[in-house]
Amino acid sequence: MTKGERKRALRGRAGRMKGGRGSGRASAGAVRLWGRHAVEAALKNPERDHRKLWATREGVASLDGELPEDFPVEYADVADLARLVAKDAPHQGLVLECAALEDVYLDDVLTGDPHAPLVVLDQVTDPHNVGAIMRSALAFGAGAIVTQDRHAPPESGVIAKSASGALEHLPWVRVVNLARALEQIAEAGYWRIGLAGEAEATIADALPAGPVALVLGAEGEGMRHNISGHCDALARLPINEAMESLNVSNAAAIALYAAATRA
Template sequence: MTKSERKRALRGRAGRMKGGRGSGRASTGNVRLWGRHAVEAALLNPDRVHRKLWATREGVESLDGELPQDFPIEYADTPDLDRLVARDAPHQGLVLECATLEDRLLDEVLDEADGRPLVFLDQVTDPHNVGAIMRSAAAFDAAAIVTQDRHAPPESGTVAKSASGALESVPWVRVVNLARALEDAARAGYWRIGLAGEAEAVLAEAMPAGPVALVLGAEGPGMRANISGHCDALARLPITDRIESLNVSNAAAIALYAIASRSGA
C-alpha cells in the first residue's frame, strides 16, 4: 500500500471525536504524547502498546512511515485537541494515547552498551531539560540516560516532545540509588566524569580513552556531594567569564559531542 492509499484508508476507518472534550490526562498506566516527531516515533516503536490517536486531517497527512493496520483514529479539530493536552502544548494536530514504556534495568543496559556513553542525571527535574538531553543522547549514540525514581520527571508528553522522538530509542533507566548505579557503571569499566563549574580541569583534560559515564546535576545546586564523590573526575566546560553557566541540556550536548569526537579521533 502506498503512503497516499494508506492515508485514504485511515480516513475511511476514522471516526469523529465524540464530544470534543478531554480531561488533559491519560488514564492510569497510559501517557499522552503530542507533536509529529514524538507521535510518529511512538507509532513506529514496536515496544509501545498504542491505545488511540486523535488527529486533525492535516496532522495525519504529516506522518511518514507505516502505521499499524486498523489503528483507532478519531478526527478532531484543533480546539478539541487543545483540551486533550497540557495548556499551550504544540500538538501539531496529533495526540496519541499509549501505554508507558516498560522499565529498563541498568544491568541490561550495561550488557548492551558496548562502550557507548551513559548519561547520569542527578535531580534534574525539568521535563524539557530531560527531553532535550535525551535528544542529544540519541544524536551522539549514548547507551542510556539514568535517573532516580524520585526527583526526576515521569514519562510525559512534555518529555517526549522535547526529545523529538528520542524517548522511543534511548533507554531511560530509573534507579532507587544513583550512587550505587554509578558504582555499577564503574565495575562495568566506565570512567565517571561529573560536570561542575568549579572544577579545575576542563573536560578534554579529564577524558579517558575508555567508556565514559557523564554525570550532570540540576541547574543551580548542581550535583549533590555524595554523587560528585562517586565520580572519578570532575571537569568543567571551557566557557568564557561572560556567562556564569550553561543550561544543563546545553552542557550535556556539548559534553556528548566532545566524547563522540574523542571516540572518532
C-alpha cells in the same frame, strides 16, 4: 453528503471525544504524546502498546507512512485536541494515547557497547531539559540515560516532544539509589566524570579512552555532594568566564560531543 455537511458531522464527532477531555491527562497506566516527531516515533516503535490516536486529517497526512486500516483514530479539530493535552502544548494535530514504555534495567545497559557513553542525571527535574538531553544523547550515540526514580520527571508528552522521537530509541534507566548505580557503573569499567563549574580540568582533559559516564546535576544547585563524591573526576566546560553557566541540556550536548569526538 455535501462538504459543509461532512464538516458539521466531523465537528459533532469531535465534540463527543472521551478519555479526559479538558484534563490533559491520560487514562490510568497510559501516557499521552503529542507532536509529529514524538507521535510518529511512538507509532513506529513495536515496543509501544498504542491505544488511540486523536488527530486532524492534516495531522494524519503529515505522518511518515500510513496507519493500519483498523487503527483507532478519532478525527477532531485543533481546538478539541488542545483540550486533550497540557495547556499551550504544540500538538501539531496529533495526540496519541499509549502505554508507558517497559522498565529498562542498569544491568542490561552495562552489557552494551562500551564505546557508547552513559548520561547520568542527578535531580534534573525539568521535563523539557530531560527531553532535550535525550535528543542530544541519541544524536551523539549515548548508550542510555540514567535518572533517579524520585526527583526526576516521569515519562510524559512534554519529555517526548522535547526529545523529538529520542524517547522511543534511547534506553532510559530509572534507579532507586543513584549513588549505588554509580558504584555499579564503575564496577562495569566506566570512568565517571561529573560536570562542575569549579573543576580545574576541562572535559577534554578529563575524558578517558575507555567507557565513560557523564554525570550532570540540576541547574543552579549542580550535583549533590554525595553524587560528586561518587565521580572519578570532575570537569568543566571551557566557557567564557563572563558566563557563569549553561543550561544543563546545553552542557550535556557539549559534553556528549566531546565524548564522541575524543581521540
